[in-house]
Amino acid sequence: MTGKLCIASLSAALVVTSALVILKLAARSQWRREVDKRSRDPGRQLSRSGPRELLDELEDRELETIRYQEEAVRRPRAALFSTPDRVPGSWPGRPRGAGHVSSDWWGRAGRAVGDPLGCSEFRNITGIEFLGSGYTKTVLKGTLQDGTPIALKTVNSQGDEVMRCVRRYGQTRDCHRLAAFKIIKEISLLQKLQHPNVIQLYGQCYHGRLEDEPVITAMMELGTPVEMIQLLQTPWEERFRICLSLVKLLHYLAHSPLGSVLLLDFQPRQFVIVDGELKVTDLDDVSTEELSCKADSDCVLEFPTRNFNLPCTAEGKCHKINEKRNLYNAFRFFFTYLLPYSAPPALTPLLCEIMNATGDLRYGINKTLYAFEDVLYLYKSGFHHNHSQSWLEDYKIFEGFRIQDHSDYKCWPSYNHQGCLLSVYNKEEAATICHSQQQCQSFIFTQRTTWLGRYLVSFRSSTELVLDVNSTVYMKSSSFKALM
Numbered sequence: 001m002t003g004k005l006c007i008a009s010l011s012a013a014l015v016v017t018s019a020l021v022i023l024k025l026a027a028r029s030q031w032r033r034e035v036d037k038r039s040r041d042p043g044r045q046l047s048r049s050g051p052r053e054l055l056d057e058l059e060d061r062e063l064e065t066i067r068y069q070e071e072a073v074r075r076p077r078a079a080l081f082s083t084p085d086r087v088p089g090s091w092p093g094r095p096r097g098a099g100h101v102s103s104d105w106w107g108r109a110g111r112a113v114g115d116p117l118g119c120s121e122f123r124n125i126t127g128i129e130f131l132g133s134g135y136t137k138t139v140l141k142g143t144l145q146d147g148t149p150i151a152l153k154t155v156n157s158q159g160d161e162v163m164r165c166v167r168r169y170g171q172t173r174d175c176h177r178l179a180a181f182k183i184i185k186e187i188s189l190l191q192k193l194q195h196p197n198v199i200q201l202y203g204q205c206y207h208g209r210l211e212d213e214p215v216i217t218a219m220m221e222l223g224t225p226v227e228m229i230q231l232l233q234t235p236w237e238e239r240f241r242i243c244l245s246l247v248k249l250l251h252y253l254a255h256s257p258l259g260s261v262l263l264l265d266f267q268p269r270q271f272v273i274v275d276g277e278l279k280v281t282d283l284d285d286v287s288t289e290e291l292s293c294k295a296d297s298d299c300v301l302e303f304p305t306r307n308f309n310l311p312c313t314a315e316g317k318c319h320k321i322n323e324k325r326n327l328y329n330a331f332r333f334f335f336t337y338l339l340p341y342s343a344p345p346a347l348t349p350l351l352c353e354i355m356n357a358t359g360d361l362r363y364g365i366n367k368t369l370y371a372f373e374d375v376l377y378l379y380k381s382g383f384h385h386n387h388s389q390s391w392l393e394d395y396k397i398f399e400g401f402r403i404q405d406h407s408d409y410k411c412w413p414s415y416n417h418q419g420c421l422l423s424v425y426n427k428e429e430a431a432t433i434c435h436s437q438q439q440c441q442s443f444i445f446t447q448r449t450t451w452l453g454r455y456l457v458s459f460r461s462s463t464e465l466v467l468d469v470n471s472t473v474y475m476k477s478s479s480f481k482a483l484m
């Protein structure tokens with residue numbers, strides 16, 4: 001083989017991984033020979049910690065990847081569908097299974113499932129732009145020939161991981177290879193961990209020989225990096241969706257084909273948003289090992305401001321420590337900021353219970369998922385809306401009209417920045433909202449709905465009617481009388 005493009009795309013994911021493993025095993029003996037040679041030649045030993053240590057690190061990463069492959073085969077997928085415990089005291093009227101994880105949960109969003117992409121598709125990607133970079137990887141954006149936008153992940157040669165390794169070992173090529181193993185690990189995990197809230201892997205392309213300086217590019221679904229400040233300005237329904245996506249993801253990770261997966265570097269920047277759903281994109285830093293213990297005192301879950309004690313099981317493992325660590329991180333990085341603020345008042349008690357229960361780690365992920373689904377069900381069914389008083393009769397209906405388009409009053413958090421566009425369950429809820437806002441004189445249902453099927457309604461201070469056969473205006477009777 002030459003140093004040129006040498007590995008073409010392989011169609012089946014399993015074949016790709018097996019091929020990689022074989023290549024790495026072959027490369028390993030060559031590296032070992034090379035390292036032995038360098039060790040004997042003092043002139044080629046570039047650092048005191050030496051290439052042998054680097055070789056060990058390379059081998060560790062390789063073995064870790066292989067272990068994930070084997071673990072996935074050992075564990076039955078049925079574990080994914082284990083029934084979560086019921087939440088004590090949760091809303092009793094909810095029909096069984098209502099709003100609960102449905103079978104389409106496993107359907108994939110994004111690009112249609114087909115043959116994985118390989119180097120031939122990679123070569124035809126256009127419009128490549130820099131998107132972001134991290135400790136190990138550089139992420140680019142591009143467009144496939146069929147117009148699908150795509151994210152490309154490759155080694156960040158200027159990143160901390162490669163630079164630190166080069167400073168330590170002085171071996172640029174091997175340090176690049178060490179970072180490349182993280183991408184291989186990520187590809188491997190993305191092949192095993194398939195879920196709507198895990199970024200979708202489209203394929204990969206390997207250029208060059210692993211013995212040289214290979215270029216490994218993972219091709220995946222394109223998302224938008226999570227910006228907390230931006231999320232804080234979005235309506236509660238959208239923020240709830242982000243938290244619910246995260247809970248579904250953590251539920252899946254707790255019962256994954258690889259065992260309970262811990263996200264070691266849990267931070268908002270490891271996630272992206274695709275069509276309003278949160279998806280984890282950085283999977284190079286995960287573990288499926290649950291902490292071993294001899295006594296309960298070995299099982300301390302430490303966070304900067306709080307510690308938790310977990311029991312040590314008879315099998316010598318800290319009970320559900322991976323699941324609990326993920327959940328508390330979800331609480332401290334996401335729920336705290338996104339969940340309670342400007343929530344519908346009727347949902348506040350349930351949300352408080354979720355906040356308290358996850359913040360104290362009283363709930364595991366199963367109970368948390370149920371609690372979220374109770375909130376979802378209540379919100380989606382309009383039960384959160386207080387029906388005791390109807391304001392709708394105070395409104396006069398003008399079918400075939402809309403309100404003149406010009407700038408109007410703004411409210412917060414609105415679905416648009418130019419006015420007051422809010423989601424409602426029905427006309428009653430819209431009338432109640434308009435009644436509660438001093439500036440509101442009328443409202444119009446738009447043709448748009450939210451992800452939950454709630455109607456987007458434009459609340460207006462204007463009463464200037466314009467003919468429009470596709471629209472209906474609800475105007476406060478008092479405003480209408482004033483017009484007369």
Ligand SMILES: Nc1ncnc2c1ncn2[C@@H]1O[C@H](COP(=O)(O)OP(=O)(O)OP(=O)(O)O)[C@@H](O)[C@H]1O
Nearest residue numbers: 132133134135136137139151221222223225281282
């Ligand atoms: N699929 C994607 N779509 C859009 N942007 C992405 C995607 N994947 C990653 N990014 C962006 O690129 C950045 C770096 O990606 P990634 O987290 O995988 O690299 P990393 O080197 O492991 O970073 P870190 O230092 O956070 O561990 C992310 O913080 C994110 O903003």
